[in-house]
Amino acid sequence: MNARNDNHGSCTPSRREFLKTSSAVAVAGGLSLARSAHAAGNDEIKLALIGCGGRGKGAAVQALNNAAGANVKLVALADAFEDSVDQAHKLISKRVPDKVDVPEERRFAGLDAYQKAIDCGVDMVLMCSPPGFRPQQFEAAVKAGAHVFMEKPVATDAPGVRRIMAANEEAKKKGLLVAVGHHLRHEVKHREVIQRIHDGAIGNVLFQRAYFNSSGVWVRPRRPDQTEMQHQVRNWYYFTWLSGDHIVEQHVHDLDVCNWVKQGPPVEAQGMGGRQVRIGPAYGEIFDHHAVEFTYADGSKMFSYCRHIPNCWGSFSEHAHGTKGSVNIEGHGRAVLRIDDAEPMTIERGPDGHQLEHDHLFAALLEGRPYNEGDYGATSTMTAILGRMASYSGQIIPWDDALKSEIDLCPKQSAWDAETLVKPGEDDLYACAMPGKTKVL
């Protein structure tokens, strides 16, 4: 983790340069990828899982059960904590017993466990640890020449996004496949309805609405035997350097869909947010609600809302409104398309995108096809960080300034006894951002 603060100054493109570079390198990367991807019949593909929690276990089972027919074997497990490694080993071995070969010597715990798993000579790495660690872990996998499936979000601050972008370019040059866990990109109804929007079904898109309103997630309260670093990494959701806040950690799914509709990221954002209900030492420093207005280059708006408060209206959905009609897409439900006075058209969800994303990744790997989701993964994470910057500061934040930000939220040292940048006060509470005072650029 000492490397976290290296290399930040080398890649600070404007929005235009960012888009141009991404697509230009995608073409070049595609050529090299086709030459070197794993197209060798049905050889065994050795897989490591980094981050053995809820999503890690699910993603591993989905990868091992991929419908593409790739012969995948889980050979290494890594997590910050030993109990998570053990639980994952038990569960995955039970679900897919013949596809797990992880003896004790390839089960690693600690903050350097990721490197040990990568060093087992694996072909692909699944990264499902907290997103604050993603840039460091992605860089290490690319350096080792491994294909990557990494969960969203891919970073928690602008320096982290730039590190992902730089490593993604390296991955393309090396012909490595890079998948990002935006499973909605793989859902049948999202693909169909967004294709229809791009074909003009609802006319020009004037505005979009996006929601991730829920009652919140787990709490893992402090234990007396933990260092401050152990507490923060265990309870990672509630620390901005680790999760990005819930606008980045969860709502990034909806923001990614809106960028997909607009075929690029917004140019600026302004918003508001705070914590009204979820206050206490167990809840770290993040907000419990954000409302952000994003503006795209053509002047169209995207109104984004995310909330973690029980007993309120819940929704995980995206909506686009155009000059000729509108579309409502339920994250995990159906899509409904309304065009002028015609009968609404319903498109059913189809299979779960969490499985499809692995089916598509392994199909590309077997066929030797280019596959890189790193560009939109980085863009969508940066969009969510832009929204957080707007709600934390209360200012209008331009995309270009946000992406160039040098504010690095992550501690320079990676050790259980290392000093954390965020610390509890005398009342055990962590300070949270104060709009009007907090600086984000």
Ligand SMILES: NC(=O)c1ccc[n+]([C@@H]2O[C@H](COP(=O)([O-])OP(=O)(O)OC[C@H]3O[C@@H](n4cnc5c(N)ncnc54)[C@H](O)[C@@H]3O)[C@@H](O)[C@H]2O)c1
């Ligand atoms: N695509 C989706 O629908 C979806 C759903 C849930 C979670 N996620 C994403 O998956 C990731 C993990 O979320 P989760 O719900 O599984 O959380 P979790 O807390 O259940 O699991 C995270 C695991 O990472 C481990 N970890 C912490 N620091 C680590 C480090 N430095 N190296 C290795 N392991 C480390 C933790 O100990 C824990 O076991 C997050 O990025 C989250 O946003 C995506």
